[in-house]
Amino acid sequence: MKNFLNTIRQRVLLYDGSKGVMLQRRGLQGHEASESWNLSHPEEVKNLYAAYLQAGSDMIQTNTFPGNRLTLNHHGLGDKTYALNYAGVKLAQETAPENTYIAASLGPTGAILEPSGALSFDEAYGIFQEPLKAIAEAGADCVHFETFINLAELRAAILAAKETTNLPIIASLSFDANCRTTFGNSAEACAIVCQALGASIVGANCSGGPDSLIEPIKRMYSVASVPLCVKANAGTPELAQGEVIYHQTPEQFSLYTQEFVGNGVRLIGGCCGTTPDFIRELKKSLxxxxTPELELKSVPTIASAFNHLVLSPEQDYSVKKPAPDALEQLINGNFSGLMRECRSGAIDYLFLDFGTTAPSFDVKSFAGQLGLLIKKPLMIKADSPEMLSEFLRYYPGKAGVVLTDRTGLSLSQIRHYGALPVDETLKPLT
Structure with missing residues (x-):
């Protein structure tokens, strides 16, 4: 397995472009899963990989998006999940020269996670494990989780990758005009949470054209401790006579290269509607x-799934610390009062002190509900390591954790879940 992380700190790597549009031009039908061609039309998939290599791509993304059993079941291919993902990587290996990196593409499940939907965090985790095992065993150089619109689901995917494989992780999401995902996650919160969990690269993809991703990338770079990636669409798609049309030209697409690179992007390519011609133009532009030196951030941060806070010892913060009876109401599912206070804007972060509270309540559901309903960042203190560990696993943000002699968790255990350990004066621990 080649380590692209060393290379990417030295220069910008050129990604490839879309697979679906190109395979449709080769005969893929609308009702077919593009991944199915990894087994039914392997030479066509290899020819597509080769076309991007000839255009100048340094990294090839496998034809495995979304590639999970839940999505493939819609095409009657769920039982081929492992085989389709494994083949996608192997076809790239057979096509690519030694100095090319292979990123395995994995997208979201298409289902909505609890508490908004019916899919549990653990179910999502298990769904991602299956293709992850396939791509790891096939020898991919990294996994790229892309086009996610729910940070909670992306956390499940990243944890599955960390706990199932040793693959470097790229994590990217799609954003609207307000620099938020469909589920309201801010670009900054997404970058903070994903890099804290261990993603080696974070970024943005899909959405609209490259102009639509400039601001999300800038916001990510303002808090980034890792390099960024970007893969824009060939403009905003339009539906004409039942066909999806992308109007942007390769030349127009490449005009934003310098601005992306100046804002921390070290992996750049194309998403929907892009072709080898777009990659050729990106190569010319690069x-x-x-390539300026990366200005990566090492400042301590905490974040909910929606908002973030950069911690400074020189600043006083407005903190909401619920009294024991109010904390009991939260545990019992009554979040309405706290939601009103948090919406007022006068609170910088929430502090939950569980003390010696035993994990006799449904910690998993509590963490999910709190993460969905309370938009403010969180500090938490608890003497029960079991409760704290379970809370951190399911909380969809980056919590600050007050470490005491009674906490029972090590720094590495806290950081495994992307949390920030702090001492009892709330000073971040190194």
Missing amino acids: AQTA
Whole structure:
């Protein structure tokens, strides 16, 4: 397995472009899963990989999006999940030269996680494990979780990758005009949470054209401790006579290269509607673009799934610390009062002190409900390591954890879930 992380800190790597549009031009039908061609039309898939390599791609993304059993079941292919993902990687290996990196593409399940939907965090985790085992055993250089619109689901995917494989992780999401995902996750919160969990690269993809991703990338870079990636669409798609049309030209698409590179992007390619011609133009543009030194951030942060807070010892914060009876109401599912207070804007973060509270309540559901309903960042203190560990696993943000002699968790255990350990004065621990 080649380590692309060393290379990416030295120069910008050129990704490839879309698979679906190109395979449709080769005969893929609308009702077919593009991944199915990894087994039914392997030469066509290899030819597509080769076309991007000839255009100049340094990294090839496998034809495995979304590639999970839940999605493939819609095509009657759920039982082929492992085989389709494994083949997608192997076909890339057979096509690519030694100096090319292979990123296995994995997208979201298409289902909505609890508490908004019916899919549990653990079910999502298990769904991601299956293709992850396939791509790891096939020898992919990294996994790229892309086009996610729910940070909670992306957390399940990243944890599954961390706990199932040793693959480097790229994590990217799609954003609207307000720099938020469909589920309201801010670009900054997404970057903070994903990099804290261990993603080696974070970024944005799909959405609209490259102009639509400039601001999300800038916001991610303002809090990034890792390099960024970007894969925009070939403009905003339009439906004409039953066909999806992308109007942006390769030349127009490449005009934003310098601005992306100046804002931390070290992996750049194309998403929906892009072709090898777009990659050729990106290659030309990169050749004319100076690559400034990455200005990565090491400042301590906490974040909910929606908002973030940069912690500074020189600043006083407005903190909401519920009294024991109010905390009991939260545990019992009554969040209405706290939601009103948090919406007022006068609170910087929430502090929950569980003390010696035993994990006799449904910690998993509590963490999910709190993470969905309370938009403010969180600090938590608890003497029960079992309760704290379970809470951190299911809380969809980056919590601050007050570490005491009674906490019972090590720094590495806290950081495994992307949390920030702090001492009893709330000073971040190194």
